[in-house]
Amino acid sequence: MFEHFPFWPARASTSAGQVDALFIFLLLLCGLVCLAIFALIIVFALRYRRRAGHQAEHIEGSNALELTWTVVPGCIFLCIFVWGAYIYFQERTPPEGAADVYTVAKQWMWKFQHEEGQREINELHVPVGRDVRMIMTSQDAIHSFFVPAFRIKQDVLPGRYTTAWFHATKPGTYHLFCAEYCGTMHSGMIGDIVVMEPAQYQAWLSGGGSTLPLAATGEKLFSELGCSTCHRSDMQGRGPNLVGLFGKPVLLEDGRTMIADENYLRECIQNPTLRIPKGYKPIMPTFQGLVSDEQLNALVAYIKSLKQSQPKQAAGSSVAAASQQPPATQVH
Amino acid sequence: MTTAAVPMRERENYLNQEYGIKSWLLTTDHKRIALLYLLSITFFFFIGGFFALLIRLELLTPAGDLVQADTYNKLFTMHGQVMVFFFLIPAVPAVLGNFLIPIMIGAKDLAFPRVNLLSWYIFILGSALMLYTILNGGVDTGWTFYTPLSTEFLTTNVVAAAMAIFVVGFSSILTGLNFIVTIHRLRAPGMTWSRLPLFVWANYATSIIFVLGTPVLAISLALVGLERMFHLGIFDPRLGGDPLLFQHLFWFYSHPAVYVMILPGMGVVSEIVACFSHKRLFGYRFMALALIAIAVLGFLVWAHHMFVAGISLYAALIFSFFSYMVAIPSAIKVFNWTATLYKGSISYTTPMLYAFGFIGLFTMGGMTGLFVAALGVDVHVTDTYFIIAHFHYIMVGGMVMAYLGGMHFWWPKISGRMYPEGWGKLAALLIFIGFNLTFFPQFILGYMGMPRRYWQYSPEFQVLNVLSTAGASILAVGYLLPMVYFLWSMRYGKIADDNPWGAAGLEWMTTSPPTTSNFDEIPTVTWEAYNYDQLTEVPVERQ
Ligand SMILES: [Cu+2]
Numbered sequence: 117m118f119e120h121f122p123f124w125p126a127r128a129s130t131s132a133g134q135v136d137a138l139f140i141f142l143l144l145l146c147g148l149v150c151l152a153i154f155a156l157i158i159v160f161a162l163r164y165r166r167r168a169g170h171q172a173e174h175i176e177g178s179n180a181l182e183l184t185w186t187v188v189p190g191c192i193f194l195c196i197f198v199w200g201a202y203i204y205f206q207e208r209t210p211p212e213g214a215a216d217v218y219t220v221a222k223q224w225m226w227k228f229q230h231e232e233g234q235r236e237i238n239e240l241h242v243p244v245g246r247d248v249r250m251i252m253t254s255q256d257a258i259h260s261f262f263v264p265a266f267r268i269k270q271d272v273l274p275g276r277y278t279t280a281w282f283h284a285t286k287p288g289t290y291h292l293f294c295a296e297y298c299g300t301m302h303s304g305m306i307g308d309i310v311v312m313e314p315a316q317y318q319a320w321l322s323g324g325g326s327t328l329p330l331a332a333t334g335e336k337l338f339s340e341l342g343c344s345t346c347h348r349s350d351m352q353g354r355g356p357n358l359v360g361l362f363g364k365p366v367l368l369e370d371g372r373t374m375i376a377d378e379n380y381l382r383e384c385i386q387n388p389t390l391r392i393p394k395g396y397k398p399i400m401p402t403f404q405g406l407v408s409d410e411q412l413n414a415l416v417a418y419i420k421s422l423k424q425s426q427p428k429q430a431a432g433s434s435v436a437a438a439s440q441q442p443p444a445t446q447v448h
Numbered sequence: 449m450t451t452a453a454v455p456m457r458e459r460e461n462y463l464n465q466e467y468g469i470k471s472w473l474l475t476t477d478h479k480r481i482a483l484l485y486l487l488s489i490t491f492f493f494f495i496g497g498f499f500a501l502l503i504r505l506e507l508l509t510p511a512g513d514l515v516q517a518d519t520y521n522k523l524f525t526m527h528g529q530v531m532v533f534f535f536l537i538p539a540v541p542a543v544l545g546n547f548l549i550p551i552m553i554g555a556k557d558l559a560f561p562r563v564n565l566l567s568w569y570i571f572i573l574g575s576a577l578m579l580y581t582i583l584n585g586g587v588d589t590g591w592t593f594y595t596p597l598s599t600e601f602l603t604t605n606v607v608a609a610a611m612a613i614f615v616v617g618f619s620s621i622l623t624g625l626n627f628i629v630t631i632h633r634l635r636a637p638g639m640t641w642s643r644l645p646l647f648v649w650a651n652y653a654t655s656i657i658f659v660l661g662t663p664v665l666a667i668s669l670a671l672v673g674l675e676r677m678f679h680l681g682i683f684d685p686r687l688g689g690d691p692l693l694f695q696h697l698f699w700f701y702s703h704p705a706v707y708v709m710i711l712p713g714m715g716v717v718s719e720i721v722a723c724f725s726h727k728r729l730f731g732y733r734f735m736a737l738a739l740i741a742i743a744v745l746g747f748l749v750w751a752h753h754m755f756v757a758g759i760s761l762y763a764a765l766i767f768s769f770f771s772y773m774v775a776i777p778s779a780i781k782v783f784n785w786t787a788t789l790y791k792g793s794i795s796y797t798t799p800m801l802y803a804f805g806f807i808g809l810f811t812m813g814g815m816t817g818l819f820v821a822a823l824g825v826d827v828h829v830t831d832t833y834f835i836i837a838h839f840h841y842i843m844v845g846g847m848v849m850a851y852l853g854g855m856h857f858w859w860p861k862i863s864g865r866m867y868p869e870g871w872g873k874l875a876a877l878l879i880f881i882g883f884n885l886t887f888f889p890q891f892i893l894g895y896m897g898m899p900r901r902y903w904q905y906s907p908e909f910q911v912l913n914v915l916s917t918a919g920a921s922i923l924a925v926g927y928l929l930p931m932v933y934f935l936w937s938m939r940y941g942k943i944a945d946d947n948p949w950g951a952a953g954l955e956w957m958t959t960s961p962p963t964t965s966n967f968d969e970i971p972t973v974t975w976e977a978y979n980y981d982q983l984t985e986v987p988v989e990r991q
Contacts, residue, residue: 123892123895123896123912124895124896125895125896125897131824134824135824135825135827135828138822138824138825139819139825139828139895142818142819142822142825146815146816146818146819149815150811150812150815153782153786153807153811154808154811156786156789157786157789157804157807157808160786160789160790160792160794161789161794161796161804164725164789164790164791164792164793164794165793165794165795165796166726166793166794166795166985166987166988167988168987170793171793171985172725172726172727172791172792172793172980172981172985173727173791173792174727174728174980174981175727175728175730175790175791176728176732177730177731177732177733177734177784177787178730178731181731181783181787182731182734182780182784185779185780185783186776186780189775189776189779190776193772193773193775193776193818194772196772196818196821196822197768197769197772197821197822199822199824200768200821200822200823200824200825200826201765201768201823201824202824203822203823203824203825204755204761204764204765204768204823204824204827205761207824207827208761208764223601256596256600256601257594257596257597257600257601258594258596258597258691258757260756260831262831262832262897262899264828264896264897265897267827267828268827268828269756269827269828269830269831270756270758271756271757271758273685273691273692273758274596274685274686274691275685275686275691276685276758278758291897291906293897293899293902294899295830295831295832295899295900296594296831297521297590297594297597297900297901298597299521299588299597299601299602300517300518300521300588301517302521302901302902302903303512303517303899303901303902303903303904303905304517304904306906387688404686
């Protein structure tokens with residue numbers, strides 16, 4: 117109902133409706149309570165105004181009333197808390213099989229790379245009706261990925277990945293803002309999110325000439341940088357086999373267990389000595405400063421594509437071949 | 449002390465006891481120190497206000513055309529730093545608290561009068577550093593100093609600004625210590641804890657925050673300075689540091705600091721509402737408890753500034769939960785003020801108008817707090833104008849209203865003169881209207897998605913920004929008026945009675961203005977706070 121209300125932001129994702137619902141509920145609830153309080157104040161102020169022949173009555177207080185206006189708001193607050201948390205939980209839990217978009221933010225631009233390999237700057241094309249997951253990092257200060265029409269926002273930090281996901285529901289062009297102050301041209305760090313019908317999106321994808329899928333770029337890097345000399349899928353390398361690693365728990369030398377998510381892979385490449393999988397020697401050289409954030413993204417995308425069960429069509433042929441390797445158990 | 453020549457008609461008081469600049473700069477009288485603070489923070493209020501005005505003018509049009517982007521960034525940074533650290537935090541505690549707490553509890557001075565003077569000098573040292581920062585080209589970190597932007601990517605006076613705030617922090621710590629010891633040790637005979645005015649309770653709660661929180665702020669700013677100079681790698685991920693660590697440290701103090709900027713205001717409003725309803729405050733005990741609860745719970749909610757910063761899901765849940773918990777005592781306060789009006793005898797003096805304004809605006813600010821504490825909604829509105837509006841409703845709509853209300857209420861006591869009531873009402877009205885016009889549109893802007901700290905913006909946001917700027921100009925007039933008529937009244941105002949409002953409380957039982965030692969004889973308290981049933985009302989015509 118608020119869709120065409122002036123001053124209401126466009127609603128173009130699945131979470132937008134959810135956030136709006138809670139927001140409108142809060143508007144009504146708080147609006148009513150505010151009105152009630154203001155009405156009481158005005159009525160009291162007029163009715164008990166100071167005048168000849170009127171005297172204030174001495175009232176100490178009332179435990180029953182205090183209890184009421186502690187417990188009742190408390191319960192209402194609890195409900196709002198749960199509702200808000202529910203939405204947040206969904207916003208923070210990306211669905212399986214979302215398309216990854218690797219994002220590198222820097223003063224003052226947004227660089228995107230699709231799994232299929234397309235690169236974009238300050239503009240991001242996405243199809244309607246598909247889950248899209250942003251895997252983001254920053255090259256300098258903290259930025260924040262904010263799309264008002266999707267009602268999502270996520271800070272983008274240097275030195276690690278943060279993620280956000282959305283499911284666009286309505287074609288159109290929407291604002292992308294940097295929401296975390298990041299220096300001189302913070303207000304210029306803006307862009308467009310172009311939501312397209314799936315057919316158009318496919319056309320757009322194939323329109324840009326042939327690009328190498330991100331995972332395939334990663335595969336190339338993987339051999340160029342010499343990773344493949346140690347990390348081999350036949351268990352003969354000096355480093356652990358990376359097939360099927362992504363998403364699995366890894367037992368480390370120091371006894372901790374970590375899930376091998378994007379951040380884990382990133383850290384292992386940049387600072388291999390920080391996390392040694394059990395049974396291995398810290399012989400892997402550090403690649404910090406040697407690979408750019410974009411190359412790191414490609415490597416991560418490649419290692420992620422080395423899955424045992426479901427081959428990724430997006431990845432190149434040899435990548436697909438790698439993922440058809442017999443399931444090797446993670447021994448480390 | 450030498451007794452200077454006193455004009456025949458005037459009674460001896462703390463203002464005419466001694467004359468000359470030295471008698472002020474070396475004073476240990478808490479009342480004179482309060483006035484020193486008053487001068488200093490008023491100065492900063494107008495500097496911060498001037499920055500705000502330039503910000504609003506820049507935002508009249510979507511294009512960045514009035515000032516350069518870097519200048520704009522400096523303006524909002526210094527507006528925030530000046531207003532928060534050099535005006536709002538000291539406003540009620542250091543001015544009204546300093547003046548009133550000893551008198552309200554029946555003491556001759558604070559427990560450590562010299563330390564009190566020292567804290568003002570520390571404040572002045574910090575002020576000098578801040579002025580140096582401003583005059584030397586400013587600083588553009590945002591008042592929050594987020595790393596690694598502040599430590600790695602800016603070339604402005606970051607270290608000087610951090611030092612300035614580091615230094616004034618110690619002034620707060622000393623004031624807090626002084627208040628705590630004073631309230632514990634120097635209460636007059638019979639002035640039990642349950643007889644303390646809520647203003648004293650509020651400042652007690654505030655002092656706890658000063659003492660426990662400010663050191664953490666000092667440390668985090670010191671770390672920013674060190675990291676900038678020596679690249680220690682505390683916050684810089686390239687050196688193995690964690691940029692989020694700074695946010696945790698910063699908000700660990702700066703969230704409680706938000707309560708520093710409201711609790712004393714609640715104290716002021718409680719005094720005013722009781723006086724002009726001529727009635728004991730409804731639920732005194734709950735009001736006092738709520739103040740302490742806010743101060744304590746306020747320490748457990750800092751990461752609600754970081755819901756999208758990259759903290760874990762479960763941390764977010766916990767901090768959202770506690771944010772709702774701290775909303776409960778705030779709600780209790782609003783209900784109790786409202787209930788106090790019931791069957792009172794209400795007169796609409798200027799301080800009371802400010803108190804009404806406070807309750808209304810604080811309620812709206814608090815209610816929008818429920819919006820931003822809801823995780824799902826906060827993701828959308830955080831770092832937008834919704835947040836700007838929300839905290840201005842609390843800090844300007846709440847605290848500045850309370851501060852001005854308090855200044856009017858106690859002005860007869862402070863200066864011995866009455867301010868002109870008609871002008872007072874006019875200014876209160878202008879401020880209320882101007883405030884709402886300035887900040888209400890910003891809620892809408894925020895929900896539409898306009899991010900904060902934007903020098904240029906998308907054209908669809910312009911209408912609301914123009915409204916906001918129009919409101920700001922009304923607000924500016926509203927703030928200038930009291931400045932003018934307070935000064936005027938010091939010479940031409942009607943001589944004030946000792947108790948012009950018919951108010952309860954020890955401060956109204958001594959002379960206006962009080963003598964240097966506050967009381968000729970330390971009073972013995974045999975009555976409860978707000979014993980309005982034993983006091984006669986002042987009829988409306990005589991106020
Ligand atoms: Cu940015």
